[in-house]
Amino acid sequence: MRIITDEGCTGYSHPGHPERPERIFATRQRLRTQTELPITWSQSGPCDDAAILRAHTTEHLARLSKLEDFDEDTPSYPNLPAYARASVGAALAALKAARAGETVFSLMRPPGHHATRNRAMGFCLFNNVAIAARYIQRHHKLPKVLIVDWDVHHGNGTQAVFDDDPGVFYFSVHQHPFYPGTGTADERGAGKAEGTKLNVPLPAGSGDTEYRRAFVEQLVPAADRFQPDFVLVSAGFDAHADDTLGGMRVTTQCYGDLTRIVRQIADRHCQGRLVSVLEGGYGLDGLAASVEAHLRVLLD
Ligand code: ZN
Numbered sequence: 001m002r003i004i005t006d007e008g009c010t011g012y013s014h015p016g017h018p019e020r021p022e023r024i025f026a027t028r029q030r031l032r033t034q035t036e037l038p039i040t041w042s043q044s045g046p047c048d049d050a051a052i053l054r055a056h057t058t059e060h061l062a063r064l065s066k067l068e069d070f071d072e073d074t075p076s077y078p079n080l081p082a083y084a085r086a087s088v089g090a091a092l093a094a095l096k097a098a099r100a101g102e103t104v105f106s107l108m109r110p111p112g113h114h115a116t117r118n119r120a121m122g123f124c125l126f127n128n129v130a131i132a133a134r135y136i137q138r139h140h141k142l143p144k145v146l147i148v149d150w151d152v153h154h155g156n157g158t159q160a161v162f163d164d165d166p167g168v169f170y171f172s173v174h175q176h177p178f179y180p181g182t183g184t185a186d187e188r189g190a191g192k193a194e195g196t197k198l199n200v201p202l203p204a205g206s207g208d209t210e211y212r213r214a215f216v217e218q219l220v221p222a223a224d225r226f227q228p229d230f231v232l233v234s235a236g237f238d239a240h241a242d243d244t245l246g247g248m249r250v251t252t253q254c255y256g257d258l259t260r261i262v263r264q265i266a267d268r269h270c271q272g273r274l275v276s277v278l279e280g281g282y283g284l285d286g287l288a289a290s291v292e293a294h295l296r297v298l299l300d
Pocket of ligand 1: 151152153
């Protein structure tokens with residue numbers, strides 16, 4: 001098991017902002033005390049413009065590079081483009097390790113799943129997972145990518161990037177109504193991609209039972225029909241009962257159960273090829289414990 005993380009993601013912070021470097025520090029600290037876990041720690045890798053431009057417009061890249069196009073949720077910091085690039089670079093480094101047969105988790109920030117082709121939003125600058133999916137399709141020559149997004153928020157950016165791409169199956173379970181407002185069950189993909197986007201909106205207060213049911217009854221049969229060549233996890237942990245932003249009641253143990261289901265999909269269809277990328281998760285203890293539960297199942 002390899003974890004990609006480095007200081008390229010912890011050098012920026014904004015007073016009072018929930019998406020803070022302590023998220024990474026607390027998670028690393030917890031994992032480092034689990035000395036029996038066979039974890040190899042690696043640093044982020046390179047990220048060139050060509051990779052970013054597979055999921056974003058040149059205008060978006062240019063605006064971010066000039067520190068423009070930010071909002072209250074997604075404030076600007078000095079050197080932010082470099083941090084955002086490091087987060088993408090970690091996802092790409094994870095793919096490289098996965099190609100060599102490793103299971104990999106990217107423990108970086110900023111998260112990515114709200115970033116659309118042309119817009120930074122919801123703490124997200126570049127869409128790490130969307131860029132990774134495009135990279136898999138192009139460089140690994142694996143046409144069918146399954147993205148499983150269990151962040152408490154709907155990954156509007158990821159869905160939008162692949163809305164008309166039948167090669168990417170996007171599954172999201174999320175709180176609804178909630179930020180960013182998208183992710184209703186009738187959003188199923190456009191044109192020839194219809195049916196390759198599967199949204200399970202759940203009311204606030206939902207917990208383990210609803211999440212397990214969504215995975216077993218909706219994700220598994222859909223994934224078995226799609227038969228992915230690669231599985232990416234948009235691993236946000238803000239549906240945890242202790243989270244400070246989300247209103248859900250998912251337990252630490254349930255994240256292990258959801259991981260098992262996703263891992264079985266990867267084992268069944270694509271020789272276990274799976275990369276997991278951190279998205280949200282804002283209660284430090286719940287986040288760190290949930291990441292540990294997630295990794296323990298990936299390590300099994
Ligand atoms: Zn989130």
